[in-house]
Amino acid sequence: MAAKINVSAQALRTLVSGLFAAQGVSPTDAGTVADVLVWANLRGVDSHGVSRVPRYIELFERGEAKPRADIKVERLRSAVAVVDADGAPGPVALTLAMRDAIEMAGDTGVAWVAVRGTVHTGAIGYYTAMAAEAGLAGLGIVAGVPNMAYAGARGAGVATSPLSVAVPAGRHPHVLLDMATAVIALSRFAQYRASGQALPEGAALDADGVPTTDPAAAKVPLPMGGAKGSGMSLVFELLAGCLTANPIVSGYHAGTPEGRRHRQNATLIAVDISAFLPVPEFVSLVDDTLDAVKALPAGDESREVLIPGERGARTYEERLSGGVPLPAKVWAGLAGQAEKAGLTVPETS
Numbered sequence: 001m002a003a004k005i006n007v008s009a010q011a012l013r014t015l016v017s018g019l020f021a022a023q024g025v026s027p028t029d030a031g032t033v034a035d036v037l038v039w040a041n042l043r044g045v046d047s048h049g050v051s052r053v054p055r056y057i058e059l060f061e062r063g064e065a066k067p068r069a070d071i072k073v074e075r076l077r078s079a080v081a082v083v084d085a086d087g088a089p090g091p092v093a094l095t096l097a098m099r100d101a102i103e104m105a106g107d108t109g110v111a112w113v114a115v116r117g118t119v120h121t122g123a124i125g126y127y128t129a130m131a132a133e134a135g136l137a138g139l140g141i142v143a144g145v146p147n148m149a150y151a152g153a154r155g156a157g158v159a160t161s162p163l164s165v166a167v168p169a170g171r172h173p174h175v176l177l178d179m180a181t182a183v184i185a186l187s188r189f190a191q192y193r194a195s196g197q198a199l200p201e202g203a204a205l206d207a208d209g210v211p212t213t214d215p216a217a218a219k220v221p222l223p224m225g226g227a228k229g230s231g232m233s234l235v236f237e238l239l240a241g242c243l244t245a246n247p248i249v250s251g252y253h254a255g256t257p258e259g260r261r262h263r264q265n266a267t268l269i270a271v272d273i274s275a276f277l278p279v280p281e282f283v284s285l286v287d288d289t290l291d292a293v294k295a296l297p298a299g300d301e302s303r304e305v306l307i308p309g310e311r312g313a314r315t316y317e318e319r320l321s322g323g324v325p326l327p328a329k330v331w332a333g334l335a336g337q338a339e340k341a342g343l344t345v346p347e348t349s
Contacts, residue, residue, distance in 0.1 A: 004325035011346035012324055013038045015338055016050055020089075022341035023060050024067035029092045033122075036091035040123040041324045044315035045178070047187040048123040051330045053337065055120065056089060064262050065089055065119040073100060079108035082244055083115045087263075090121030094140075094266055098127040101270035102134050109275030115266040116244035125178030125309075127268055128166035132174040135279050137271040138166040143233075143240040144264040146252050148182045149220050150234070151227040154209035156220050158233040158249060160185050161240075166309075168273070170283040172290045176309030181229040181236075182221035189218050194327065240265040323349065 007015075013034045020030035033056070041049035059065035069088035073096070075081050081100055085093035097113040104111035115121075124140045131138025143161050150157030160182040167175040183203040184192075192199055192215035204218035205211055212218055223229030234249075241247040244265055251259030273282045296305050319325075326334075335345045 003328050005328055005331040006323040006325050006349045007331070007346060008323050009038055009042055009320055012041070012050060012326075015334060015343065015346055016053060018343045019053060019334070019337055019341060020056070020067075022343065023057060025089070025092075026068060029068075029089070032095050033089050033091040036095070036122040036126050038324070039126050041326075042316045042319045043123070043125070043312035044319075045123050045125075045312070046326075047185060047191060049324075050326070050334060052120065052122070054333055057337070059119050059262060069093075071096065079104045079111040081111075081113045083113060085115055085118035088118055090118045090264060090266075091126075093118040094121050094124075094127045094268065095130070097266070098130045098138065098140075098268050098270065101138075101268050102131055102136060105136060105270040105272040109272050111270050113268050113270075114240065114244045115268070116246045118264050118266065119262055121264055121266055123178065124162045124164040124266070125166065125176050125312075128164040128178075129174065129176055131270045132166035132168045132176070135168055136273060137168070138164075139269040139271070140164045140266065141236045141240055142264055142266045143237040143248060145248055145260070145262055147186050147220070148233065149205055149209075149222050149230070151223055151230040154205075158223075158230055158237065160221055161233040161236040163232065163236070167286060168279075168283055169286045169290060171287045172294075172307065173310055173313035175286070175290070175307055176312065178309070178312075179224075180221075181224055181233045183224050183229075184221055186221050189215050189221075192218075194329075236267075240267045243267070 016037055017030045017034035020033050021027055037050050060067055066087040069086035071086055071088050072084045073081055083093055083097045093115050097115050101111040101113040121142050124142055128138030128140045141163050144159040146156040146158050148158055148160040160180045162180045164178040169175055198213040199215050199218055203222055205220040206217040207219045237249050246265055273279050290307050293307060294305055298305055338345050
């Protein structure tokens with residue numbers, strides 16, 4: 001296995017924030033992007049962490065993302081809003097959207113905020129976890145440029161659109177479901193290539209639309225559960241893209257340059273639990289349910305029965321105290337960008 005570079009979470013956040021500020025992003029927004037990316041690494045979701053920094057910089061350089069976008073929030077109803085991101089980085093637009101949803105839900109019980117025209121949203125679990133940390137339930141979906149096969153069709157038909165649900169708990173970590181609609185997200189192909197591991201059967205197609213387990217040949221992820229996964233992606237496109245009058249799938253398949261431009265839409269929902277019953281009562285019921293699931297007999301005695309988000313919560317605590325392990329190549333790229341921007345490269349171990 002390739003050597004890892006260990007960096008403290010705070011040093012990594014400072015570095016990433018500085019890199020985005022060097023691109024013209026405001027200090028506040030740069031810190032927000034750094035928070036989202038480092039959070040993903042802390043949770044063990046390295047495919048959506050700081051390894052994505054070069055991609056964001058590329059989007060800025062190509063004009064597909066804006067360091068200082070003119071974000072507008074339009075309240076359509078007392079609990080419905082649209083955030084027009086104007087090409088802002090996803091962490092900036094979606095953090096704003098979930099804060100707005102949480103605020104509105106406090107008055108109305110449930111709030112729906114759609115995000116139109118952002119770029120790479122990062123780990124969507126970050127935003128639903130914001131709701132859980134505030135004592136609410138959070139739901140989120142994202143729709144983007146097609147990169148996953150549609151069941152029964154060849155090539156990229158829809159996006160590997162993620163879904164996340166977060167529910168506050170008490171004795172247990174907050175429940176945090178964060179999943180792609182693909183068997184394996186496209187971003188993880190590179191991890192398989194780097195490790196020399198074969199992909200699972202039924203996870204990917206090559207450039208000719210033929211199933212493959214070779215990560216070097218894999219080009220298109222296959223949907224989780226076949227028609228179930230691609231169907232979920234399609235309805236996410238309808239609810240996040242068509243509902244904001246900003247569809248992506250139809251434009252992509254029209255083959256125009258604008259249709260192939262990187263962009264994403266999202267929907268975030270916040271649910272005020274106190275609108276249904278007292279929060280402590282709800283949390284107690286959640287804990288009792290999780291206790292029952294954790295007590296189920298394990299199918300494999302060497303493996304623990306886990307609830308969604310439990311492994312990530314443990315990894316978070318381990319990495320927060322012990323540092324974030326990064327592949328040497330990822331760290332070299334970040335350090336190189338830092339030197340180019342005149343930033344101090346933090347010490348590593």
